Amino acid sequence: MHIIIGLITAIAGLAWALNSLQNAGVNLNAFNPFFWMRRRRWERKLGTKPMHALTDSMDVAALLVVAVAKEHGDITRESKLEILTMFERKFGVKRNKAIEMYSSSTYLMQDALNISEEVRHIIKPSKENFTSNHIAKLIKMLNEAASLEEITDGQRAIIKSVEKEFQSNKNQEKEW
Numbered sequence: 001m002h003i004i005i006g007l008i009t010a011i012a013g014l015a016w017a018l019n020s021l022q023n024a025g026v027n028l029n030a031f032n033p034f035f036w037m038r039r040r041r042w043e044r045k046l047g048t049k050p051m052h053a054l055t056d057s058m059d060v061a062a063l064l065v066v067a068v069a070k071e072h073g074d075i076t077r078e079s080k081l082e083i084l085t086m087f088e089r090k091f092g093v094k095r096n097k098a099i100e101m102y103s104s105s106t107y108l109m110q111d112a113l114n115i116s117e118e119v120r121h122i123i124k125p126s127k128e129n130f131t132s133n134h135i136a137k138l139i140k141m142l143n144e145a146a147s148l149e150e151i152t153d154g155q156r157a158i159i160k161s162v163e164k165e166f167q168s169n170k171n172q173e174k175e176w
Contacts, residue, residue, distance in 0.1 A: 051108040052121045057129040058091055059101065060122060061138045064162060066105035067115040068145040071154040075106075079148045086144060090137055116154065119161035127165070135166045 022028055029035045045053075054060050069075050069083055080102065087098035112118060123130075130138070142162060146155040 055125050057126045060126050062101040063105040065145045116157035116161045
């Protein structure tokens, strides 16, 4: 009988201590490992730059093309029209979709300082979706975007980073 009374007293004391901690401002969910894992996963997702979370290969290619064109400075109206035409031809999309891809790419690049260093992180989530045909198209599009105006060292660095990233990527053929 005395064992049962001791056990009930211990449980009541623990409940009182937890209640007092909660009233004092301690978050009791911090002790829950499932809550901690979910919070940690969310923090990692929230801390990722949006351009590093692109999973569609067309969006990644569009971002890199716009990055190469923007590396020279502000994009002129003629260059923008050439890029939109390039998106329509190479991706087989309509003008509205091409404008949407261009706009989202310029928005995602707002906080980017050095794109050539971020190429690896940009390509990583969608690397398996790129085939050798896609890679060849992408490199050609990057060179075309760089040649819209005089080619700079920054543009060459981005193109070299993309080529280096896809050096070991050998996938079967897929249609874009």
